[in-house]
Each structure stands twice: as structure tokens, then as C-alpha cells.
Amino acid sequence: MFGIYIQRRKVIRAYFLRRLVYSAITLFVLATTIFGLVRLTGDPAILLTPEGATELERVQIREDLGLNDALPVQFARFIREVVTLDFGTSFHLGQSVTSVYFDRLPNSILLVTVAMAFSLALGIPAGIISAVYNGRWMDFAAKGLALTGMSIPGFVMALTMMFFFSVKFSWLPTFGIGTWKHLVMPGIALGWYFAASTLRLVRSTMLDVLSSDYVKLARLKGMTEQRVIMRHAFANVLIPLISLTGVNFVVMINAATIVEVIFVWPGLGSLLLEAVGERDFPLVQGIVVMSGTLIIITNFLIDLFYAWVDPRIRLTR
Amino acid sequence: MTREILKVKDLATHYTGFGGSRVVKAVDEVSFSLEEGQTIGIVGESGCGKTTLCLSLVRLLAPGAQIVGGSIELNGRDILKLSQKEMVEVRGKEIAMILQDPMTSLNPVINIETQVGEAAFKHRGLRSSTLRERVRQLLEAVRIPSPDVRMQEFPHQMSGGMRQRIAGAVALSGEPGIIIADEPTTSLDVTIQAQYLDLLRRLQKDTGVGLIFVTHDLGIVAKMCDDVIVMYAGKTVEKGSVREIFNNPNHPYTSALIRSVPKLGSKDPLYRIEGQPPDLSNLPQGCSFASRCAIADDHCFEHEPPLIEVGPRRLAACWKIEENAASKEQA
Amino acid sequence: MNVPDSNNSTKMPRKASRKGALEEASSGEIRNANKDSRSKVRAFLDFVKQLPVGSTLILGILVFFAICAPLLAPHDPIRPVEGIYTYTPAAWKDGGSWAQWLGTDFLGRDVWSRIIYGARVSVIVGLTGTAAAGAIGMVMGVVAGYFGGWVDAFIMRVVDAWLAIPTLVLAILLSMTLGASMWNIVLILGVVYWTRYARILRGEVLTLRERDFVKLAEVAGAGRIRIITRHIIPNVFNTWMVLASLTVGVVIVAEASLSFLGVGVPAPQPAWGSMLNDARAQLLTGRWWLMAAPAVAIGLTVLGANLFGDWLRVKLDPQQRNL
Numbered sequence: 001m002f003g004i005y006i007q008r009r010k011v012i013r014a015y016f017l018r019r020l021v022y023s024a025i026t027l028f029v030l031a032t033t034i035f036g037l038v039r040l041t042g043d044p045a046i047l048l049t050p051e052g053a054t055e056l057e058r059v060q061i062r063e064d065l066g067l068n069d070a071l072p073v074q075f076a077r078f079i080r081e082v083v084t085l086d087f088g089t090s091f092h093l094g095q096s097v098t099s100v101y102f103d104r105l106p107n108s109i110l111l112v113t114v115a116m117a118f119s120l121a122l123g124i125p126a127g128i129i130s131a132v133y134n135g136r137w138m139d140f141a142a143k144g145l146a147l148t149g150m151s152i153p154g155f156v157m158a159l160t161m162m163f164f165f166s167v168k169f170s171w172l173p174t175f176g177i178g179t180w181k182h183l184v185m186p187g188i189a190l191g192w193y194f195a196a197s198t199l200r201l202v203r204s205t206m207l208d209v210l211s212s213d214y215v216k217l218a219r220l221k222g223m224t225e226q227r228v229i230m231r232h233a234f235a236n237v238l239i240p241l242i243s244l245t246g247v248n249f250v251v252m253i254n255a256a257t258i259v260e261v262i263f264v265w266p267g268l269g270s271l272l273l274e275a276v277g278e279r280d281f282p283l284v285q286g287i288v289v290m291s292g293t294l295i296i297i298t299n300f301l302i303d304l305f306y307a308w309v310d311p312r313i314r315l316t317r
Numbered sequence: 318m319t320r321e322i323l324k325v326k327d328l329a330t331h332y333t334g335f336g337g338s339r340v341v342k343a344v345d346e347v348s349f350s351l352e353e354g355q356t357i358g359i360v361g362e363s364g365c366g367k368t369t370l371c372l373s374l375v376r377l378l379a380p381g382a383q384i385v386g387g388s389i390e391l392n393g394r395d396i397l398k399l400s401q402k403e404m405v406e407v408r409g410k411e412i413a414m415i416l417q418d419p420m421t422s423l424n425p426v427i428n429i430e431t432q433v434g435e436a437a438f439k440h441r442g443l444r445s446s447t448l449r450e451r452v453r454q455l456l457e458a459v460r461i462p463s464p465d466v467r468m469q470e471f472p473h474q475m476s477g478g479m480r481q482r483i484a485g486a487v488a489l490s491g492e493p494g495i496i497i498a499d500e501p502t503t504s505l506d507v508t509i510q511a512q513y514l515d516l517l518r519r520l521q522k523d524t525g526v527g528l529i530f531v532t533h534d535l536g537i538v539a540k541m542c543d544d545v546i547v548m549y550a551g552k553t554v555e556k557g558s559v560r561e562i563f564n565n566p567n568h569p570y571t572s573a574l575i576r577s578v579p580k581l582g583s584k585d586p587l588y589r590i591e592g593q594p595p596d597l598s599n600l601p602q603g604c605s606f607a608s609r610c611a612i613a614d615d616h617c618f619e620h621e622p623p624l625i626e627v628g629p630r631r632l633a634a635c636w637k638i639e640e641n642a643a644s645k646e647q648a
Numbered sequence: 649m650n651v652p653d654s655n656n657s658t659k660m661p662r663k664a665s666r667k668g669a670l671e672e673a674s675s676g677e678i679r680n681a682n683k684d685s686r687s688k689v690r691a692f693l694d695f696v697k698q699l700p701v702g703s704t705l706i707l708g709i710l711v712f713f714a715i716c717a718p719l720l721a722p723h724d725p726i727r728p729v730e731g732i733y734t735y736t737p738a739a740w741k742d743g744g745s746w747a748q749w750l751g752t753d754f755l756g757r758d759v760w761s762r763i764i765y766g767a768r769v770s771v772i773v774g775l776t777g778t779a780a781a782g783a784i785g786m787v788m789g790v791v792a793g794y795f796g797g798w799v800d801a802f803i804m805r806v807v808d809a810w811l812a813i814p815t816l817v818l819a820i821l822l823s824m825t826l827g828a829s830m831w832n833i834v835l836i837l838g839v840v841y842w843t844r845y846a847r848i849l850r851g852e853v854l855t856l857r858e859r860d861f862v863k864l865a866e867v868a869g870a871g872r873i874r875i876i877t878r879h880i881i882p883n884v885f886n887t888w889m890v891l892a893s894l895t896v897g898v899v900i901v902a903e904a905s906l907s908f909l910g911v912g913v914p915a916p917q918p919a920w921g922s923m924l925n926d927a928r929a930q931l932l933t934g935r936w937w938l939m940a941a942p943a944v945a946i947g948l949t950v951l952g953a954n955l956f957g958d959w960l961r962v963k964l965d966p967q968q969r970n971l
Contacts, residue, residue, distance in 0.1 A: 151951035222409030
């Protein structure tokens with residue numbers, strides 16, 4: 001009688017394990033890719049030293065990075081670095097890469113969280129309203145919002161806001177970190193595009209769902225319009241929305257770089273660009289690998305959450 | 318004499334498109350009434366306005382469709398005079414509906430318990446354990462095995478027949494006086510169809526609910542219904558008790574429908590009605606069935622036949638009622 | 649006997665008619681050819697007529713700017729305008745002039761001329777970057793989908809890993825190792841943005857492979873290369889086009905972002921992203937028009953590309969899948 005439950009639990013466990021193995025493989029491929037990219041694109045020693053450096057300095061760099069060892073040895077060492085999360089010492093900061101990374105990580109997460117909250121808070125209601133009032137002026141307004149959101153790049157938005165809110169009216173601090181006011185512009189600039197993509201997804205899914213038989217049946221049962229939309233229809237929007245939010249979260253970490261640079265936000269993006277500028281090789285490598293790992297973990301959690309939320313999910317994928 | 322619970326009079330529902338330049342008379346002056354425990358069948362080809370009629374009864378028409386005339390008296394009051402807000406209290410409580418396709422009519426992400434219990438929660442004020450008990454009863458009533466387990470599950474875990482039985486439970490949940498079943502067995506397997514019809518009949522006997530059964534299948538009508546309305550191009554063409562209609566059809570369309578039902582053991586080729594039903598936005602002058610009718614003459618093409626009483630509680634709209642009856646006697 | 653006679657009598661006219669038909673055919677061919685070219689013109693006109701007005705106009709002007717930049721630009725985009733100090737304001741501000749109607753930048757270069765030349769970078773990088781990504785994605789997706797097995801599994805893990813590297817970070821890393829130049833940027837954007845094509849095309853190919861006409865071709869002994877080039881690729885081409893049209897905007901923004909961050913198109917060459925970065929420092933001094941010009945250019949271009957992509961999607965992908 002309860003066989004079906006036990007069976008489902010088994011299926012979920014198998015799914016969990018498969019996803020875990022996939023994530024591990026992906027991480028390995030990621031590490032190998034970075035390793036290959038670094039070694040295949042030329043002698044890091046030349047890249048890493050400033051122009052006009054002496055041969056002695058280059059030899060020193062090669063020695064420091066262990067570039068004189070055989071490739072398999074280098075690879076093994078690199079994998080060990082990845083596994084132990086120890087990427088050595090940053091050239092220009094003199095601190096361990098890992099500690100610098102984890103110092104900056106909370107700032108990045110704060111910014112991304114605010115931006116995500118903004119994009120959902122704007123995108124979901126606007127998407128629902130746009131679908132419910134399909135073809136009316138509110139729908140047009142929402143569609144216009146979506147279009148501008150998709151078309152105005154975040155950094156253009158950031159500079160425009162900066163001009164108006166900081167320079168012209170002095171409402172908000174131009175850059176830096178500190179109070180909640182410092183978060184407003186970076187949050188909107190980063191969340192802007194994602195609000196538009198959320199809006200589009202919610203609108204199109206909602207339109208499909210609202211014309212379905214089960215929504216008709218909910219109305220036939222005498223459910224109020226509010227319950228029909230929020231419980232019966234929106235529940236079906238939630239699943240694709242979660243998967244979009246997961247993808248967006250990952251893209252957002254990426255897009256954050258430019259916003260962080262503009263608003264001098266001490267997150268990972270600006271750290272990376274700084275590292276690139278300083279040719280701080282261990283730091284660049286560490287940030288890329290650790291950010292990638294973070295994204296893989298996030299994807300894994302999203303997959304699990306997805307399986308948990310959607311009763312229909314095809315766990316065999 | 319049982320109580321009359323629904324009285325529909327001259328109901329007309331039109332679709333208007335292209336800024337009112339095109340009017341589709343999907344339902345045109347349809348009248349009928351329904352008593353407690355009675356089953357009325359609405360028969361016709363697809364596109365004759367059956368589904369629009371059903372949706373008019375609960376006032377859930379698609380945008381563009383509008384009830385333009387008539388009255389629907391439900392339990393003594395005209396629901397056409399109610400606001401949409403007040404209609405929310407009518408739907409599910411006084412009149413419920415079973416839709417055609419069980420694969421799409423249940424919400425995929427809400428569990429069965431919630432979907433079945435919703436109407437009882439809203440309209441009958443049932444809560445927590447009483448509500449759960451009620452859901453269990455309803456699922457038992459529609460013959461769902463191990464209801465305690467099943468009510469925690471989701472529609473995708475069930476077969477089509479099971480889902481349609483659950484749709485029945487959903488309809489019964491608010492204890493309505495009337496259930497409209499819009500071709501509820503069309504998408505089911507033949508063996509499951511018969512089971513489902515038996516179930517509906519038994520449920521009707523137990524609860525005394527009035528059934529409006531919409532179908533294109535006269536075999537099902539013969540099995541299920543007390544009275545029949547035959548619709549053609551949005552209009553009633555014949556109305557009467559099942560026995561009379563089958564024994565003595567007065568409208569050539571009805572007799573054509575009856576002849577097109579396959580008979581067991583008969584080797585005769587199946588009769589089929591030639592031609593297509595007319596375009597509802599551009600109805601011909603005269604009788605709308607004339608172009609497909611074997612006995613139509615010039616008069617039929619020019620003048621629309623009125624719906625006249627041809628016997629006790631028996632109506633038909635045809636100029637050739639007498640001829641038709643005579644030809645049948647000959648045969 | 650009547651039969652040969654009747655045969656004869658039918659032969660005669662037939663011959664005649666054949667001759668007539670031949671004559672007709674030769675004259676008809678000319679007429680047909682005429683008609684053909686006319687109908688081609690008409691088909692082209694019909695095609696043009698149904699193009700979305702706004703986005704076609706925007707993209708048309710953009711391409712026109714890119715091609716005719718030397719003819720349109722009033723000044724050299726790289727060298728300062730002679731006799732002009734830096735930061736001449738725009739024409740509608742005090743001290744501005746119509747000769748440099750959008751003003752000059754921090755080196756005294758004419759902003760309008762730089763905008764026109766900047767269109768070149770956006771058009772070239774937008775199109776070739778998209779094509780490069782599309783080419784890599786097409787090969788990867790078709791190979792993964794068609795060959796399946798471990799090849800598929802491996803390519804898909806690479807896609808996963810690629811998606812795990814933030815695109816901009818990857819681009820920065822690559823431009824750091826490859827060095828900054830416009831063609832390197834194209835290559836980088838191709839290497840960065842191929843994954844979306846690969847994932848979606850692979851799915852398409854997986855279903856195509858099970859279709860009857862592919863099976864038939866396999867049974868008939870067609871080689872793999874032939875099946876791929878003759879049956880698979882033509883059938884995924886619409887999807888590819890839609891994906892490409894939706895990628896152009898993304899690629900243009902990515903190029904602008906890289907240039908803005910200073911790791912894109914290198915310095916003297918005018919690119920909208922780097923113009924924006926130059927103008928950023930002038931924000932605090934209130935010279936907003938320096939920023940407005942490239943910002944509007946980028947916004948309009950991406951808007952045009954997105955609108956065009958949406959239009960193409962509706963046209964080529966009627967089921968409106970979420971690509």
C-alpha cells in the first residue's frame with residue numbers, strides 16, 4: 001500500500017547520487033579546463049611579469065609557480081590545491097588566496113541577494129499582472145518594462161542612476177559600502193535585467209496556465225479569482241520560475257563584476273579585475289576555481305530543490 | 318412531484334468578434350428545466366453550442382461571449398442578475414461541472430486532498446479532520462482504492478479513469494444540487510466508460526443531484542437520461558423523454574442521429590449524415606438543417622420552423638412533422 | 649478496324665500539340681524567367697514588407713554607419729580635433745558647436761565620429777562573435793546528439809563546467825592570456841557563448857535521430873557525414889537561426905562590458921564600451937552628454953537586436969519554446 005512511497009524515495013536517492021557524481025565530474029572538468037587554459041595559452045611567466053622584467057625574475061616566477069616540473073606533477077599539485085582549497089599566496093596582497101576570497105565573498109553574496117530580491121519583487125507581480133490583464137494598458141506597461149530591461153545593459157543603467165541619484169540630486173552615495181543606501185543603486189543595476197527576464201517567464205507561463213482546464217475547474221468550484229490566480233495558477237509558474245532563478249543566480253554572480261567595479265563594491269568581481277590588473281596569477285586562478293565550485297554546488301542544490309518541489313519531475317534525466 | 322431546481326428560458330449566448338461585425342449565435346433561445354434527481358441529456362454534433370450552453374449556465378464564458386437574452390433560474394432566483402462576485406458563491410455550491418478531459422482538468426502541482434476538499438472547505442465550512450473525513454468519503458464514493466494514500470498523491474500518479482472519478486469527487490465536494498457533465502466519458506476507454514456511467518448513476522441515486530449530461534453519443538443518452546434536448550446549430554430542434562425520442566423521433570436530424578448509432582449484430586453499413594453543420598456566424602435563411610435534410614423542400618429553405626408542441630412535454634422544430642411520422646409508420 | 653485509325657487520329661494532333669508545346673515552352677521559358685525574376689522581386693518585397701519596422705530601421709542604420717563610417721564621420725575618431733580643447737560641450741550647451749555636436753572627449757576627440765566608428769566594432773564583433781559561438785555550438789551539439797554515448801556525456805559535462813565559469817570571468821581570463829585585440833575578442837566571445845547552442849541543438853538532434861527519414865537514410869546506407877550534413881543540420885537550422893538572433897544582443901553587451909572594463913577592444917580604437925568608461929570619470933563634473941551618447945547607442949542597438957530576435961523567433965519557432 002505504501003510501496004509507491006518507498007519506490008519514490010529510492011528514485012530520489014538514485015537521482016541524488018547521480019547528480020552528485022555529475023557535479024563531481026563537472027568540477028573535475030572545470031579544474032582541468034582552467035589548468036589547460038593557463039598552460040596552453042603561453043608561458044605564464046611572461047604574462048605574469050611586467051614588461052621589461054629580467055630573465056632572472058622570470059626564472060624566479062617559474063620556480064615559484066612550479067612551472068619547471070613535469071605537467072602531470074603540476075596537474076596533481078593543482079588538483080590538490082583545488083581539493084584542499086589552498087591556492088597559495090596572492091602576489092600583491094601577500095595574504096593567502098583562500099582567506100582573501102572568503103573575506104570578499106559575504107559582500108558579493110549580500111549584493112547578489114539584494115539584486116535577486118529586487119528582481120523577484122518587481123518581476124513576479126509585474127508578470128502576473130501583465131498576464132491577468134493581458135492586452136490591456138497594464139500589460140503594455142509591463143511589456144515595455146521587460147523590453148527596456150532586456151535592452152539596457154546593467155552598466156549603462158548603473159551610470160545613468162549614478163548621474164541622477166548621486167550627482168544631480170545627491171540622494172544616494174556614489175560608491176562604496178556601508179549603509180543600506182550604498183546597496184540601492186548596485187542592487188537595482190544588477191537586478192534590472194533579471195527582473196525583465198523573470199517578468200517574461202512569469203507572464204508567458206501564467207498565460208498558458210490561465211487558459212488551462214484546471215484553472216477553469218478551479219473557477220467552476222467557486223474559488224475566488226484571487227485564489228485561482230495565486231494558488232491554482234501561480235503554483236504552476238513556481239517550478240519554471242525556480243529553475244530560472246537558479247540560472248539567473250549564477251549569471252548574476254558573473255554580471256556582478258561590472259556593477260562592483262562601477263560602484264567600487266568590495267566583492268569578488270572587483271577583486272578579480274584587480275587581480276587581473278596586478279597580474280596576480282594565484283589569485284585569478286583561485287577566484288575562478290572557487291567561484292566555479294560555488295556555482296556547481298548551487299546548481300546541485302537547485303536540482304535537488306527542483307526534484308523536491310515538482311511532483312512530476314522526471315527523475316531519470 | 319419533485320422540486321424544479323433549474324429553469325432555463327430562452328437562453329441566448331452570442332460570440333461577437335471583429336468589433337461586433339461578426340456575431341456567432343452559439344446558443345439561441347434554448348429552454349429547459351431540471352428537477353431534483355433528474356437527468357437531462359443534451360445531444361448534438363461538436364460545434365453545435367453544447368459547451369457554450371454549459372458555460373453559460375455557470376456564467377464562465379470565454380471573453381467575447383455574452384449572454385444576450387433569456388433567464389436562468391437556479392433554485393428560484395435568476396442567476397443572470399447576480400454579479401460575478403455573487404456567482405462565486407453559486408459555482409461549486411449549487412451547480413458543479415465535470416470537464417471532458419481528465420488529463421488536463423486536475424491541477425498537476427496540487428495534491429488530490431486539496432483539490433477535492435476545496436469546495437467543501439469554502440462552501441460547506443468544513444475544517445481539518447472533518448474536511449479530511451469528507452474527502453475520504455468522497456474518494457470512497459467514487460471508488461478510489463485506499464483513499465488515505467491516494468489523497469496525498471498528485472494527478473500524474475493516476476490513470477485517466479481514476480482522474481475522471483476524482484473529477485467526479487471534486488464536483489460532489491460542495492454538495493451541489495446540479496452537476497453538469499460535459500462529455501465526461503469521451504476521452505476514456507470504452508470499458509472504463511461503462512464503469513464511469515454506472516458510477517455517475519449510482520452517485521445520482523445516492524445524492525439526488527440533478528444531472529445535465531452533454532454528449533454526442535445517443536447510446537449513452539439512452540442509458541443515462543430521462544429527458545433529451547437535441548441541439549443543432551445553437552438551437553433546440555427536438556425535446557422530449559428518452560423513450561419517446563428514440564421510439565418516435567419527430568425531427569429528421571434526430572432520426573438521422575439515431576440511425577447513425579451502430580447496432581450490435583447488424584451488418585448494414587453505418588448511416589452517416591451528409592454534409593457539415595452550418596457556419597454559426599452565417600446561418601442560412603430557413604431551417605438550418607435543410608441543406609442536409611433528405612425530406613426538405615423549398616418551404617424549408619425559406620422559412621425557419623418554429624419549435625412547437627407535438628405532444629405532452631414534447632417539442633420539435635420541423636415543417637414536416639406529419640410527413641416524417643407517416644414515413645416512419647410505413648417503414 | 650477502328651482502333652489504329654483512332655490511334656492515328658490521336659497521334660496526329662498529339663504530335664502537333666507537342667510541337668506547339670515545344671514552341672510554347674521555349675517562349676514560355678522566357679516568359680517564365682521573366683515572371684520568375686519578377687516573382688522573386690515580389691517575394692523579396694513581401695519579405696521586406698513583413699520585417700518589423702522599428703528594429704530593422706535601427707539595425708539598418710547601425711550597419712550603414714559601420715560600412716560607411718569613413719564617409720559619415722566628420723572627424724578622425726582617433727586623433728583630437730585640431731584647434732579644439734578637450735571637453736567641448738555638446739551643441740545645445742553654452743560654448744558648444746554644431747561642428748562637434750556631441751562634444752569632444754578627454755583627448756579632444758569628436759564624440760560623434762567615435763560613435764560612428766564604434767558601430768563598426770559592435771557590428772563586427774556582434775555578428776562574427778555570434779557566428780563563432782554558433783559554429784562551435786553547432787559542431788558540439790550535433791556531435792553530442794548524433795553520436796550519443798560517452799561522446800555526448802563528455803561534451804555535456806564540458807558544457808556544465810563552462811556554465812560554471814562566470815562568462816565575464818572566462819572572457820577576462822582569456823583576454824588576459826591571449827592579449828587584447830578585436831579579433832581576440834571575437835574568438836573569446838565565441839569560446840564563451842557556444843554552450844547554449846550546444847545544449848539546445850543536442851536536444852533537437854536527439855529527437856531528430858529517432859525520426860523516420862533519418863532512420864531510412866541510415867538503412868539506405870548513407871554515411872554519417874552525409875546524414876549529418878544532409879538531414880540533421882538542415883533540420884536544426886531554424887533553431888540555430890533563432891538562437892543566433894537572440895545571442896547577438898548578448899554578445900554586443902558582452903563586448904561593451906569587456907571594453908568598459910578595459911580588457912576589450914584596445915585603447916585608441918573607438919568602441920562604445922570604452923567610450924563609456926572614459927566618460928565615467930566625467931560624471932562627477934556634470935558632463936553627462938559624454939556618457940549619454942555611447943549609452944544611447946548601446947541601448948538602441950541591443951533593443952533593435954532583441955526586437956528582431958523576438959520577431960524571428962515568432963516566425964521560425966511557432967511553438968514558442970523557451971529557447
